[in-house]
Amino acid sequence: MRCAAVPPGGGTDQTGSDLLTVTLGPVAHGGHFVARHEGRVIFVRHGLPSETVRIRLTEAAPDAKFWRADVVDVVDPSPARAPHPWKPADALAAATEGRQPVGGAEFGHIDPTAQRRLKADVLVEQLQRLGGLERYTEVEPADSGSSGGMHWRTRVAFAVEPGTGRLGMHPHRSNDIITIRSMPLALAAIEELTLWNVDFTGIERVEVAAPGNGSRPLILLVPQPPTDRGAVDDVVRRLPAEASVALWKPDGGSGDGSGQLTRLRGRTWVSESAGGYQYRVTGDGFWQVHRQAPDILMDAVLAGLDPHPGDRIADLYAGAGLFTVALADAVGGTGSVLSVEAAPGTSRDARRNLHGFGNVNIVQGRVERVLRTKPGGWGTVLLDPPRTGAGKQVIRELLRARPAAVGYVSCDPASFARDVGYFRRAGWQLAHLRAFDLYPHTHHLETFAVITPPDQ
Structure with missing residues (x-):
């Protein structure tokens, strides 16, 4: 780690870009840390709360509501700062070479335990601001081994x-x-x-x-x-x-x-x-990126929703059938699972992976359209939407269908918190919440929640 002391004030780096010295505030969603300079908010990457750092402005239009910047030197480091494990993504190393760091490991300079605490802080802030809910949940590590958050991307x-x-x-x-x-x-x-x-x-x-x-x-x-x-x-x-x-x-x-x-x-x-099941996934189809994510999330879903023989479940944004297979197994021949996926190729994967499950109805189409045309009556609904979340239209249909519980797998705390807010304004409750560090050395995290209607 290179934490060179630099004088306060302005200046330029070797690329000729403007430099500022600031003290960083709290973490913000998106991998940024909040700084202020002469009344201007600056979202800074590659820092830590309370650090005094030298930053290089990367976006600084005079009329912009906020600016963006990268850390290029550290005046007063946080105890949570650690050596970056990958030089191309190390902002300090990049600054000495007159270039920007590559994306994909923007939290690599942070101790892994501190990374998880920061992700938990982001989840708390998003739930409070967008969901109107005070809730703290620890972010669980995905790998209890000695990999140090490396070699996880499939x-x-x-x-x-x-x-x-x-x-x-x-x-x-x-x-x-x-x-x-x-x-x-x-x-x-x-x-x-x-x-x-x-x-x-x-x-x-x-x-x-x-x-x-x-x-x-x-x-x-x-x-x-x-x-x-x-x-x-x-x-x-x-x-x-x-x-x-x-x-x-x-x-x-x-x-x-x-x-x-x-x-x-x-x-x-x-x-x-995953979970003892085998899947075929088309090359451009969706599958969880972390090598342990499919098993971790399958276990979380089954534990949180607790499916029983005879249950009727809707698996929305079902992908290649990661959860559908396990849910169909759990509800047995007396139960049923509706699998909905919009992407044609991924839906074809689901048909292959669920071949032999006579209790599964696979529908290819947009979730909101399918919900408008399919009758309700599901005891449980599982959502695993893309980063943009389920959204108001889908949740409106779920409020109308009124299942006994909605399981929600999310890879984005902002869209998740927004959707929780839609449910809460209709009187529903966040009954269960877990968070997982399935993207070590990045700002991303995964959550699984169970949301229930007022009478549950």
């Missing part, structure tokens, strides 16, 4: 630097590309592919999925438009033989938001595992 996305064809990543809120030679938050299986040595000329983006169960990884190539199949084939020949490879056009032209996958080598899907 999925990683890389940019490709034009001209060199080398893999890189973007700094926060930037289109710049910083080339990298490692990604230690990723599983060892991804690191061992050594994709940094491959020339990806002709490719715009590379995504890698390496299942936590050790099965065959998949590399998705997003080509530069217009697609040059000769250049793509050259890249495929350079890739390690142990990986499947597919061409991915994120907009497949169908208008439904789905992409188009073309098999180049091996298969276009990966084999995942």
